Amino acid sequence: MSPFCRSLTRRGRLLTLPPLFCPLLRGKKTFYGEYRRPGQPRDNTPPWKKIRFDFAKGVEGIQKHFGLLKDEIVQRFEGPEGRPLHEHLLEQTRVMWEFRGQESLHQWVVSTDREIGGRSEAYVKLGRNNTTCLLYGTLCSTPPRDGETRYSGYCTLRSKQPLASFDRKKHYDWSSFNTLHLRVRGDGRPWMINIAAETYFSHQQDDIYNYFLYTRGGPYWQDVKIPFSKFFLSSRGRIQDEQYCLWLDKVNTIGFTLGDKADGPFQLEIDFIALCNDRAHTEEFAYELYKRNPEV
Known part of the structure; x- marks a missing residue:
């Protein structure tokens, strides 16, 4: 720590400051410093x-x-x-996303393990006749040599959260529907469908609902209907013991994640993402719910 942060001179006297005030004098953002990955230069x-x-x-x-x-x-x-x-x-059905032009791709974000130093690559573009979304790339599960990261190899296609005027957060209201309807064409790999909803507490910001989608590959399209009751709760990649129903009235984003540890090329083509109300499906939640204070 620099001598300037340790002490200041005022009218010939030496004033000692506690280390807590040193970041203020240096103009840092936080008291605890900014987190940097190993090998990343300081800004x-x-x-x-x-x-x-x-x-x-x-x-x-x-x-x-x-x-x-x-x-x-x-x-x-x-x-x-x-x-x-x-x-x-x-209303019984609603098409939320359909890819009929270049503007529709601006509503989505592609991310890979390159953010943590990995080697996977993922790209998104319009499919044939500009009527579908094609996610393709190469998966590499080799972890970066930074001495910290142990696992790697993933790619994600995620929708952007809708914003209201003046960049206020907005949520999707899917409470009138109970089933997610997809029309996809994959390469035989298992994909994970992720739905993120608004949380009540700040420490729940990493909570997300998942469901595994097994594509069969080949040239044929696959129509998939997934009830929202089948989605299970996880946090930072770990399935939680206490499961809760998905808040369909406060949905933020939906995404597709690949991380099957099979190195090589991949592709997933999406025609549309829709919602439907299946009257024959009456299940509220498919997983066991625990009582915190059970009756004696």
Whole structure:
């Protein structure tokens, strides 16, 4: 620690400061320092130098957000999501995502283990005739040589969380449906479908609901219907002992993850992602629920 952080001179006297105030004098973001992976260089750029101000983009952003705010106010008088109430109550199916242009790919984010130093590669593009989404790449389970990471080899395609005006968080309301309907064409690999919902406590931010999708491969499409009651709760890749039902009225994102430890190329083609209400399915939750304070 520098002598400047240890002490200050004032009117000829030496004032000693506790180490807690040293990050304040150096201009650090947090008291505990910023986490860096082994081998990653430290970023010493001051925060004010990272600001990129553009007057034209600022005006454009104001117009965009006030337009979204106007639509929100109007939709409240028309009905749920801007539709009449009788259409909302009688709705049996809803297509959430369909890939019919380059703009539809902007709603999704691709990530791999390269974020932690891995070697996997994943890309997304439009399929044949620009009517499908094709996720392809190469999976590599070799962990990075940083002395810390033990496991590697994954890729994920995840939808972006919807935002309201002024970048306020928005949630999908799927409470009127009980089944997820997919039309996919895979290569025989097992994929994990991930659904992230809004949590009540901050320490639950890593909670996510999963279900394994086994693709059969080949040139034929596969129509899959998965009840939401079959999704199980996990946190940071570990299945939780206490299971809870998925909050369908506060869904944030949906994603597809591959991590079967089989090195080599992969691909997954998605036609659409929809919701449906299966009247024949009456199961609320497929897994055993435990009582914290059972009756004696």
